[in-house]
Amino acid sequence: MFTKEEKEKAQYFKFSLHPLEELEYFLKPRFLSVIDQDTSLNNTKILQTMIPKQILLFWHDAIPSGEVQKSIDKIRQYNDGYQVILFNEQSAGEFIQRHYGQDLYRLYERRCVHPSMKSDLFRMCYLALNGGVYVDIDINCHHSLKEIFNTYSFDCFLFFSRGKPCCIDNDFIVCQPNNPIILASIEKIRENLTIERSFSSVWECTGPGAVSMAVLELLMQKILSDNEEKSPLGGLLLVCHDLAKRAYGHVEMEYKKTAAGNWRSFHFPRQLYQL
Numbered sequence: 001m002f003t004k005e006e007k008e009k010a011q012y013f014k015f016s017l018h019p020l021e022e023l024e025y026f027l028k029p030r031f032l033s034v035i036d037q038d039t040s041l042n043n044t045k046i047l048q049t050m051i052p053k054q055i056l057l058f059w060h061d062a063i064p065s066g067e068v069q070k071s072i073d074k075i076r077q078y079n080d081g082y083q084v085i086l087f088n089e090q091s092a093g094e095f096i097q098r099h100y101g102q103d104l105y106r107l108y109e110r111r112c113v114h115p116s117m118k119s120d121l122f123r124m125c126y127l128a129l130n131g132g133v134y135v136d137i138d139i140n141c142h143h144s145l146k147e148i149f150n151t152y153s154f155d156c157f158l159f160f161s162r163g164k165p166c167c168i169d170n171d172f173i174v175c176q177p178n179n180p181i182i183l184a185s186i187e188k189i190r191e192n193l194t195i196e197r198s199f200s201s202v203w204e205c206t207g208p209g210a211v212s213m214a215v216l217e218l219l220m221q222k223i224l225s226d227n228e229e230k231s232p233l234g235g236l237l238l239v240c241h242d243l244a245k246r247a248y249g250h251v252e253m254e255y256k257k258t259a260a261g262n263w264r265s266f267h268f269p270r271q272l273y274q275l
Contacts, residue, residue: 002223010223013216020204023212024166026219027238034160035152035239049153050176054083054132055145058122060115062088064137067253074141078247082133082145089115092122100125104190111193111275112206116263120170120206121193124186131177138256139248147246149174155235156181158211159244167208168215169241180232181215188214198270202263205272 002010009022016022027034055075059068064086076084087095097105104125112118123134133145149157157174158181161167175182188210192199199205215236222231244250255261269275 002226006223007226010220013220019216020165020167020209020212023168023216024162026216027160027162027166031219031223032215032233033154033237035237037240049150051149051174052130052132052177053081054085054130055079056123056126056132056134057084057086057137058088058092058119059086059137060089060118062090065253065255067251068137068255071137071139071141071251071253075135075139075145078141079144079146087122087126089118092118092126096122096125099129107190107193111272113269113272113275114202114263114266115261116202116266117206120202120210121186121189123170123173124182124189127173127175127177128179128182128186129177131175131179134173135248136171138251138253140251141248143247145172145247148172148243149239152237152239154237155179157237157239159241160238161208161241165203165209167203168212168238169208170211172244176235179235181218181236184214184218184232185211188217194273196273199268199272201268202266205268207263 009025013019013022026032057072057075064072072084072086093105093108096108104121108118108121112121126132127134135145154174155176156179159169159172161169170185173182189206192205192210201207201209203209215233218231218233222233225231253261258265
């Protein structure tokens with residue numbers, strides 16, 4: 001049961017000027033299934049999951065650069081038994097058009113104005129239909145990715161990062177098909193690409209900011225209904241991003257040194273909805 005104060009906080013969440021700043025307050029086991037530390041390093045029991053054994057990757061060009069291909073090769077090397085699937089901007093767009101229709105495809109083509117935005121939307125669309133594992137391509141894989149999640153029970157596994165900004169990350173996702181968190185993330189990205197408002201960055205519009213808002217909005221519904229059993233958040237597991245080191249480290253690739261490759265250096269259009 002949630003307290004009166006918690007329900008009031010949930011009720012007025014939609015009026016918050018800075019709703020993402022509320023996430024730090026709600027990243028607690030009382031509200032969400034959160035693991036702040038690597039609590040299972042000594043747990044050797046491997047759990048059987050229903051997660052499809054496929055790893056999704058995205059690279060905007062049809063032919064990856066040398067450093068990107070090296071990353072792909074290492075992911076394949078350390079993930080025996082998993083099908084590694086690589087999409088590019090064109091093939092990802094064709095997937096969205098085929099499975100989600102012309103309207104979402106048009107948003108992908110016209111309003112996802114940076115490759116990171118296209119990747120943000122596509123990974124959710126693919127995982128919603130097929131499930132599996134998604135990981136950003138700029139990594140140095142040194143163990144199987146399953147080492148990160150195979151001692152936990154979940155339907156959807158996401159990392160989170162504390163600090164400023166605090167967020168639920170989208171650079172590593174593990175889920176079953178038709179997961180409500182992934183579906184909600186697609187709808188939040190769709191909303192952000194169509195609503196008449198300004199966004200400060202790719203991060204806020206289609207990236208971790210959008211995923212964080214999707215989860216927060218589902219959580220507010222859960223608090224207001226006070227119904228734990230029917231909440232779509234039941235199978236969500238949020239784990240501190242430090243656990244990534246079980247299987248990989250981040251690589252600062254050459255493409256990130258340009259605005260075309262790094263969303264942080266990209267001048268985000270203020271009136272995206274007019275494109």
